[in-house]
Amino acid sequence: QAEGLIFEIGTSETTGVDLPAPKNRTGRLGGVARKVPTGLPGLSEPEMVRHYMRLSQRNYAIDLGFFPLGSCTMKHNPRLNEKMARLPGFGDIHPMQPQATVQGALELIDELATWLKTLTNMPFVAMSPKAGAHGELAGMLAIRQALIARGEGETRKRVLVPASAHGTNPATAVQCGFEVDEIKANARGRVDMDMLRAKLERTDDVAGIMLTNPNTCGLFETDIKEIADLIHAAGGYFYCDGANFNAIVGRVRPGDLGVDAMHINLHKTFSTPHGGGGPGSGPTVLSQALAPYAPVPFVVKNEDGVYSLVEDMDGEASESFGRMVAFHGQMGMFVRALAYILSHGADGLKQVAEDAVLNANYIAAKLKHVMTPAFEGYCMHEALFSDAFTADGIETLDIAKALIDEGYHPMTMYFPLVVHGAMLIEPTETESKATLDQFCASLESIARRAAQGDETLKGAPYLAPARRLDETRAARKPVLKWTAPEGETVAAE
């Protein structure tokens, strides 16, 4: 059943490519030559294909079934998008080609930027961030630069961050030299406004706030406009974590809420495939106040209709905070996201948000009698439960693993931290009612067993490609690469 590692099945003399024989000319290397062989194993193509096909069968995926991983927004990845990204005119162009030879690429970036700006009602978007957390970095660096431009770069260092924030928020703030000041959630799962007001009694050290909306409890921040007003009044900026934009896209424009910066995870809202852990893409929309500090490069359309890249920090970009990455961002993801956006249109994107929210509320409604809803009232795109309903000894982890045996990917576990044993279920808009009904039936049955203290849950999963894995062991004495068994120096046959 187990598939061996390539190091166990390949040899360093085998190769799955047929290259012309080199002439072994190394004359211009100046003797800077590798001495230690890599020892890397090769496989013939049939062996290589089979290795990866077999390994793939040990994965679960959205193409195979329901994947309600809260906050991660696992929706259908249309195959048209893959096809488009592979057009030679997109997939096979070099980031440093003369700009005259990549006008279509620049136009595409501009077109996607226009959509993002219009959907958010924000005047500028930085396209180069490589992922959501990188987009946070872009936004916070823009805030930092704006404060420096105001001469307050050294004094305003405090960033307010709710306890329910994604871990990336505080981490990003720190990466930008800020200090994190935590705000608690109130009983309704929103920002505790009293605490916020208290935190803003002193204003001269306030850089801004990082707030997720809809927040990580799956709730819309009711007081968001007041929060924006308060932070602006305190001289700070409002960073909105846009990870959950999927719930409001096409229905609510963050620019209308007073946001100064917000990253958009293209894979969450616009369905670029997550590929088992990336790549992401995190374009960051910016308010008029922050736009001048946006990173280079960016695309501008000239009056003659020609697109150009602003790469240097002069002219239009003289106030830019600088360059975040080598090239122009995740072009491959831009193509996919635009294909998705054009396919839906403004009407379809509104429906996306509504169906995502409808699906989540449906799950919440169907399960509220057997599980413990974390908060009252309607949720947005994800339903959040605490583990209060479980019997002693049964925890969220057990329920998650039991779902695997029922043929589902588990929900997000233990996040947000503000809810005990949190279970965050995000169905997304691309699931059918039939799927939700089946899932709810399965989860209901597991929840009942959890409530009754069914000990067999502790052993789950029983039917997965692997049984429960020992994570403690992995961390205690990390084995991070394959090592040849004693006596073998290179890969074995």
Next chain:
Amino acid sequence: QAEGLIFEIGTSETTGVDLPAPKNRTGRLGGVARKVPTGLPGLSEPEMVRHYMRLSQRNYAIDLGFFPLGSCTMKHNPRLNEKMARLPGFGDIHPMQPQATVQGALELIDELATWLKTLTNMPFVAMSPKAGAHGELAGMLAIRQALIARGEGETRKRVLVPASAHGTNPATAVQCGFEVDEIKANARGRVDMDMLRAKLERTDDVAGIMLTNPNTCGLFETDIKEIADLIHAAGGYFYCDGANFNAIVGRVRPGDLGVDAMHINLHKTFSTPHGGGGPGSGPTVLSQALAPYAPVPFVVKNEDGVYSLVEDMDGEASESFGRMVAFHGQMGMFVRALAYILSHGADGLKQVAEDAVLNANYIAAKLKHVMTPAFEGYCMHEALFSDAFTADGIETLDIAKALIDEGYHPMTMYFPLVVHGAMLIEPTETESKATLDQFCASLESIARRAAQGDETLKGAPYLAPARRLDETRAARKPVLKWTAPEGETVAAE
């Protein structure tokens, strides 16, 4: 676990395509309008993708593991070939476009034809047959036409066919109006030459012989040249079934053996994917004697380097037996086959044959002590065993199904008919020694259980997506399509 039928999960109002709204103009139809709705269910794209992905998981495939289905030649299907077939210049051209706009396509057909002719040392190849059996038809129709041209079309009707032949051979002969006269195999698994000579005592009714070489016992017909001479002396033609060309490609040219016609299954020898049952492609090489009768259309290269299609039965094709299919054959398979051929080259194809034969003999050598080899001596590309070694009550079927539980596709069962409980194992050249060793160990263990009469074999497979299926029931009262349950007229929600 089971995946519902589309009729059970879709609705006739759902659609997974977004088309512009039609205007419902039907003015030029003249009232010839469909009255009964199709009732066909549609699925949204996410549902459609998941349906097929889940179903796919109920299949075994060469990409996943060893597939030693004898006579079927399941070898690695390179993905380059798929990529090439999808180039718009091949995949998106119409068979009836002006010939000036498809010169590259005609050149490709000509280039592949040149390879096939050179590899077989035959002067002509009919490219249009759609599959192996269709290639047989091409060859036998050419023979029929040649006999008609000789004025012997009505008298020479007898075609000799060995008992071990593929079922398509006698069926094809009959389709062409011939009568089948069966020849037995000798103890060495080859044509019984005495019987052949006896059958050829009368010659005036002999149309030809249909012989598979290497034959379906996986053996090279030792007397093949004598057979060719005998049939020619009798005034008949020699049709060679080329299904097993994989064993000799690049090493032996059928034209050197006296063959008049031979089809080549592109999927077997040249690795075009078999797609769960087709499409095939069966170009048929023809000797000088039969070339004039080849079917239209065919490609010729003019002196000015321009390629043209001979489509009409005049000029060069005035003796043609006619047209077999609507267009030019399986172009998509031609592209794949040529990609495979160019990748291997003449040196690689020779290695293909040798490795295929080596792998088969290796299996034969490893298993001969626990199973019963059908014949003595070396085999070609497949190893053949009889069921003589099994205990009473255990049969070939049980061994095959037990192999499924070991993670393999079974070998071919009960074919060729000349061997009792035949097990025909064809590894092909694209399997590694490690795979063969593992397979042999598994089969050896099953064979030992079969020899001991282990009754649990009768219940296999236990671990497959389905248990043993009731084929008798399926045939007794055939259910060949889904029918709505009582009370539902169209597809259900």
Next chain:
Amino acid sequence: MRYLPLTDDDRKAMLKVIGAKSADDFYGDVPESARLGGQVAGLPDHQGELAVERHLSKLAAKNRSASSGPFFVGAGAYKHHIPASVDMVIQRSEFLTTYTPYQPEIAQGTLQTLFEFQTQVAALTAMDVANASMYDGSTACAEAAVMACRVTRRKKVILSGGLHPHYAAATRLLCEAQGLEVVHLPVAVDGEMALAEAVDDQTACVIGQSPNIFGTVTDLSAVADAAHEKKALFVSVFTEAVALGLVTPPGEMGADIAVGEGQSIGVPLGFGGPYVGLFACTEKLVRQMPGRLCGETVDADGKRGFVLTLSTREQHIRRDKATSNICTNSGLCALAFTAHMTLLGDKGLRDLALLNHEAACDLADALEAVPGVEIVTPRFFNEFAFRTPMNAEAVLAMLDEAGVVGGVRASRLFPAEHMGDVIICAATECTTPEDIAAYAAALKEIV
């Protein structure tokens, strides 16, 4: 070499186990005179992937793809849009790289899709049952003719003058090889109904087509009635499967056998193949059908499952008594068809058909407005013939220069007929108003 996993060390070790000295030992039965000294002469050695890709890309670049400009060629193959997810499904390893489902326990994926395919084809054609596909429409037509002769024990097959000439040729070839008589009625744009007149007591079947090669759609119910009156079968042919979303399907007309080309749904143009032949018939004829059939059954646990069935009709069991010599279907193309049809559904198919018809109507309107052009097809779906005041070959060549691939000249299809001024052209959902305008403008320039 990249596709061959054995290393030289492996080969040596394996030869040792076998007890052979070299691979030459295995070829000892090859006649001396046929043993090659080395590799086959006159052919190049192996090449890397980059080199092969370059060579084939160069050839591909010499062809003009149907999507690269205004394109109006039909005549039995149609340029339709194929959703990307359809190609993804057929590229799935488990579908692409498996064999005929001889071992049903590990082939339920293929078998269930075939069962769904059969059901869809039956519904589309409004027939009782369908098989798991044939090579293409033309061979399906030929098989239908010989099947009709088997069923009726008669020897005469009558083909309409509107039948696709390639289908007619393929049918004639197979019939005549089997000693059957083929009567081919005069070529006619609108002559399908002549079949009703032609049928007699010796007739095994009449074969009519709607839409026919000139695009003409006809309700052939009267032909079916006439045939049945003589105890002959009516075989209904189509080359454009999308048409059945809108025009009267074979089953509604009383067809005994319906055959056609399924390429339009899910299968790329691909210069003519591989395509997917559709074959359906009435319940009572099922045991005379050629080709593979998939049927429902249960497994040892009583669970629903699918198997190939009624294989006693087939060559691998019946050998010289088989209903046909066919040993394969067009599995992967059938999968593409069923996957695309599953996306479409009834509503999608009907809309698609309407869009096709509307595009053709727009095209006809535009061409009709060109002085000297006369539409000769009286009723059509998405394809029609028109007469030009000039030689059609010359017109098409000039259109070609203007960047418009204008259709097929009737003289290519019917070299023996006097149809030098007729062009057959098709429009589909891929045809844009700009394409149509370009066609009309170019034609106006020419004639």
Next chain:
Amino acid sequence: MRYLPLTDDDRKAMLKVIGAKSADDFYGDVPESARLGGQVAGLPDHQGELAVERHLSKLAAKNRSASSGPFFVGAGAYKHHIPASVDMVIQRSEFLTTYTPYQPEIAQGTLQTLFEFQTQVAALTAMDVANASMYDGSTACAEAAVMACRVTRRKKVILSGGLHPHYAAATRLLCEAQGLEVVHLPVAVDGEMALAEAVDDQTACVIGQSPNIFGTVTDLSAVADAAHEKKALFVSVFTEAVALGLVTPPGEMGADIAVGEGQSIGVPLGFGGPYVGLFACTEKLVRQMPGRLCGETVDADGKRGFVLTLSTREQHIRRDKATSNICTNSGLCALAFTAHMTLLGDKGLRDLALLNHEAACDLADALEAVPGVEIVTPRFFNEFAFRTPMNAEAVLAMLDEAGVVGGVRASRLFPAEHMGDVIICAATECTTPEDIAAYAAALKEIV
């Protein structure tokens, strides 16, 4: 709409279960002023697949692809051939459409490939350990700098003058945001060794590149020694991963951290992203690494398995104490890298590297023969800089007209430097003798 499975009937039924009247009910918390009456204004409605495909194809057609003619652009991204099987692997549903392997029991496919990836990267760089990939080479470089400061508790980062300027910019940005000092040595074609002079007691790390932005390869062992003497770290950067098959790898030079771009192996040019950052270091620094790590363990049955590990370094556990804010890797690109590397193996990689070097040597020979052209890179792998007698921008524009994409002008990379006459060009296994001849001929015409 094709991606939305809910029907209107479903929506109604679900609202009823929930007890809501319409979707509007769910948005009751949205401030009045931010509630849109209808859909977002100024944007078009949904389009079918054909329309979207046409629009995007049109945009794509406005770009000149690297494979469409002689192409010599490098400078941090390289045109290499990617085997078709690599793309097939990354398009596999189970890899493409899954998430970060948070539930290892149903993510062993992803996890094992990451473990294999880490091992390959460690072997390629000759380092002890590697992580499961970063966004790209430039961000990996920036993370290496801040990591070095964390490890050494020092605040000074010294960048060589041969470091890719984009890498330098990204590194400077992150360092300065964290209050770290960045010293950038003068831009120089062959100045990596200057790092050895520059390192002092305050230095957290020196960052050198080989091959550097001008293509110069250098054995930086002496730089490593000098850094270690001052208890600073040596960070070794590369932008062309294929080079490591032939030139001295970071580990052999004594690097503490090796970072680079992995695009060259398995990842398409794609206008600059997504790419795959490689990050490796010595064993003792592992707990200070940024990014995801996959480790070996066992499951409840004692079988080998893999999990994400040492996540206590990461933001989702450590939050504001994390080693980095990075929350994703470049998983799919890492899969492409590892799949391609698995095809190559040691032998394939070495041959590939040799072919690259030989192509560049041939190119250098051909350009050197053009009067007035001077190669300025003293030792190179597959990329070098040359001086022209004219303005480089003008030369490149004229080359472009001749159909040759000749490289990158140094003035685009270093606008502040006086390098107006320098062109940086690269050759790979995709470069043909004809490409090189075309380049030399065109250049001869121009200068």
